Amino acid sequence: MTTKKHACPTYPHFLHGADYNPEQWIHDKSIWDKDMELMQLANCNEMTVGIFSWAKLEPQEGQFDFSFLDEIIDRVGKNGGKVILSTPSGARPHWLADKYPEVLRVGPDGVREHFRERHNHCFTSPVYREKVQIINRKLAERYGQNPTVVAWHISNEYSGDCRCPLCQQAFRDFLRKKYDNDINKLNLAYWTTFWSKTFDSFDQIEPPGKYTETGLHGLNLDWRRFVTAQTMSFIENETAPIRELSPHLPVTINMMFEFYDLNYHEVSKVIDIASWDSYPEWHNGDDADIAQKTAFWHDLYRSLKKRPFLLMESTPSLVNWKPYNKPKRPGLDVLSSIQAVAHGSDSVQYFQWRKSRGSSEKFHGAVVGHDGTGETRVFRSVQKTGEVLKAIDQIAGTVTDAKAAVIFDWENMWALDNCQGYALAGKKYWETCYAFHKVFWQRGIDCDIVSPKADLSGYQIVAAPMLYLTDEETVENLTSFVENGGTLCGTYMLGTVDGTDLCWLGGIPAGKLKDVFGITAEEIDTLYPVERQHAQLFGKEHELVDYCEVIHPSSAQVLASYTDGYYAGTPAVTINSYGKGQAVYIACRDTGSMKDDLFDHLLGNIGLAGNLADSSLPHGVTAHSRTNGETSYLFLENYDPASTADVTLKQPMTDLLTGETVHHVTLPPYSFRIFKS
Numbered sequence: 001m002t003t004k005k006h007a008c009p010t011y012p013h014f015l016h017g018a019d020y021n022p023e024q025w026i027h028d029k030s031i032w033d034k035d036m037e038l039m040q041l042a043n044c045n046e047m048t049v050g051i052f053s054w055a056k057l058e059p060q061e062g063q064f065d066f067s068f069l070d071e072i073i074d075r076v077g078k079n080g081g082k083v084i085l086s087t088p089s090g091a092r093p094h095w096l097a098d099k100y101p102e103v104l105r106v107g108p109d110g111v112r113e114h115f116r117e118r119h120n121h122c123f124t125s126p127v128y129r130e131k132v133q134i135i136n137r138k139l140a141e142r143y144g145q146n147p148t149v150v151a152w153h154i155s156n157e158y159s160g161d162c163r164c165p166l167c168q169q170a171f172r173d174f175l176r177k178k179y180d181n182d183i184n185k186l187n188l189a190y191w192t193t194f195w196s197k198t199f200d201s202f203d204q205i206e207p208p209g210k211y212t213e214t215g216l217h218g219l220n221l222d223w224r225r226f227v228t229a230q231t232m233s234f235i236e237n238e239t240a241p242i243r244e245l246s247p248h249l250p251v252t253i254n255m256m257f258e259f260y261d262l263n264y265h266e267v268s269k270v271i272d273i274a275s276w277d278s279y280p281e282w283h284n285g286d287d288a289d290i291a292q293k294t295a296f297w298h299d300l301y302r303s304l305k306k307r308p309f310l311l312m313e314s315t316p317s318l319v320n321w322k323p324y325n326k327p328k329r330p331g332l333d334v335l336s337s338i339q340a341v342a343h344g345s346d347s348v349q350y351f352q353w354r355k356s357r358g359s360s361e362k363f364h365g366a367v368v369g370h371d372g373t374g375e376t377r378v379f380r381s382v383q384k385t386g387e388v389l390k391a392i393d394q395i396a397g398t399v400t401d402a403k404a405a406v407i408f409d410w411e412n413m414w415a416l417d418n419c420q421g422y423a424l425a426g427k428k429y430w431e432t433c434y435a436f437h438k439v440f441w442q443r444g445i446d447c448d449i450v451s452p453k454a455d456l457s458g459y460q461i462v463a464a465p466m467l468y469l470t471d472e473e474t475v476e477n478l479t480s481f482v483e484n485g486g487t488l489c490g491t492y493m494l495g496t497v498d499g500t501d502l503c504w505l506g507g508i509p510a511g512k513l514k515d516v517f518g519i520t521a522e523e524i525d526t527l528y529p530v531e532r533q534h535a536q537l538f539g540k541e542h543e544l545v546d547y548c549e550v551i552h553p554s555s556a557q558v559l560a561s562y563t564d565g566y567y568a569g570t571p572a573v574t575i576n577s578y579g580k581g582q583a584v585y586i587a588c589r590d591t592g593s594m595k596d597d598l599f600d601h602l603l604g605n606i607g608l609a610g611n612l613a614d615s616s617l618p619h620g621v622t623a624h625s626r627t628n629g630e631t632s633y634l635f636l637e638n639y640d641p642a643s644t645a646d647v648t649l650k651q652p653m654t655d656l657l658t659g660e661t662v663h664h665v666t667l668p669p670y671s672f673r674i675f676k677s
């Protein structure tokens with residue numbers, strides 16, 4: 001029995017396309033003719049349209065003109081393509097901001113923005129919500145049953161917050177509900193007795209901002225939670241007419257890299273498909289490291305819905321908004337697209353199809369440049385990617401069966417940023433999560449990135465780096481994972497504060513976790529940037545940076561000990577049997593080698609092997625798998641720009657692109673192979 005979970009069940013194939021803004025060329029339809037011709041030549045089968053089209057679709061309040069969209073959807077359909085149709089709320093028309101200023105955002109300094117840029121609308125404003133619903137209803141009525149349309153792309157890159165009076169009131173209502181309308185409950189949760197900050201009523205509460213309270217950590221955390229909840233409510237408002245009129249079409253929003261503002265673990269609950277915009281800084285340092293960080297985010301977006309995701313945007317060459325903008329080198333252009341597929345994407349999509357002639361993104365990479373031809377290196381690499389996707393179409397909808405996971409949590413990140421302790425600037429939470437993900441990536445082991453509240457029962461091993469904020473539900477979840485046979489790796493700072501950012505009393509890690517890990521943590525030494533300490537693991541000394549926590553084992557067995565500092569001779573890494581599983585505590589931050597030796601030991605013990613015969617892969621090489629339950633597909637990738645790598649498969653496999661059956665594989669720089677077994 002084979003199982004497939006297509007990201008877009010309405011089109012069970014790989015999507016290969018781009019953000020397409022034909023309204024920018026409405027004055028010259030010969031460009032539209034050329035676009036259709038080039039789309040076929042580029043092996044593209046999808047266009048995402050309508051993202052910033054509101055001013056064209058509703059040029060004045062209540063006056064609608066869908067003629068350009070009618071024609072474009074018709075043209076793409078007749079050209080053999082599909083359309084992902086966007087709602088236009090990411091940028092409002094001028095008349096809307098002029099007539100209803102409440103739709104514009106108020107910033108942290110209390111000043112309301114003027115009509116400018118995009119993404120600056122209030123998520124609470126009833127007028128904005130109403131106007132968005134009206135245009136979305138019109139779109140759903142007109143195109144919701146159009147066979148060319150395969151999915152909805154809601155707004156664009158939701159982000160930011162607003163502190164207008166409407167949002168402030170909504171925030172207070174959110175807090176009233178959360179704290180049972182009991183201000184004393186909130187006061188205790190925020191520890192407001194400190195510096196005499198006690199609130200007499202919910203009406204006194206303001207969002208943290210430039211001139212308002214920022215020292216109450218619970219308040220800061222609740223503000224971020226409110227912003228996530230209010231954005232979700234806005235998305236639900238947007239999608240209501242769409243779900244009513246086209247219930248068969250899946251809904252997605254395009255999410256982002258290292259994104260701070262919203263808790264995507266929560267936001268993903270109101271959409272059907274996870275999709276994201278991937279813009280790594282290739283060639284800025286070691287491409288293997290950049291590939292691994294990008295893989296972390298591909299893995300995260302796949303894990304959000306536990307099914308294939310969509311790569312909604314990527315540049316076919318360069319971007320224009322980073323300090324230095326470098327085109328992707330030959331080879332890496334196609335490899336970086338296939339990387340998304342290796343990690344579970346059912347699409348490769350670009351921003352943008354055709355380079356705009358003016359304004360902010362006129363030098364952003366595009367499939368079609370200002371020359372307007374298919375004669376460029378970039379265009380040819382897109383053609384090549386399209387050929388590969390056609391050849392491997394059987395992989396679309398297959399899933400990733402990861403047995404390893406890393407916990408990454410937005411709320412924990414926000415709490416760590418609030419925290420006035422440890423090293424004040426830069427706790428390096430993302431970097432630390434990347435370092436644990438790297439352990440699996442460089443061994444060719446598929447890895448999910450999950451919330452601390454996720455169902456962990458399918459994993460053999462879970463790493464929970466720097467899980468400083470650990471609420472009661474998380475304590476229960478981690479405990480039950482170990483009780484039922486899992487291997488859990490926690491680190492320094494685990495279980496320090498609860499869900500309202502109050503320190504756990506009675507010693508850390510919180511509550512039962514002391515028994516799970518068989519240790520208590522007493523104090524933490526924060527190292528200066530140039531300072532190094534060391535620990536000895538399995539007879540070998542390893543370098544430590546940033547944090548060394550002093551811990552005391554109760555039932556845990558010591559695996560590594562510090563070799564210097566006032567804590568020399570005390571445990572640095574421990575392991576504890578608990579229930580049917582084991583819990584490993586890593587009390588310090590190492591520079592990589594200690595983690596490598598530790599995980600070789602742990603992975604060997606639990607019998608979790610990677611996708612290749614050898615667990616030690618050459619630099620820059622990784623391997624990922626997808627499966628339909630019967631057939632397995634293996635992606636081999638080499639991100640080293642200079643070295644050819646030789647690797648051995650677990651058994652002879654058939655190359656999907658060449659048809660040859662091989663056991664030993666030679667991978668040139670920036671190359672990939674895709675196998676089937």
Ligand SMILES: [Zn+2]
Pocket residue numbers: 105106122123124125162163164165166167
């Ligand atoms: Zn507002």
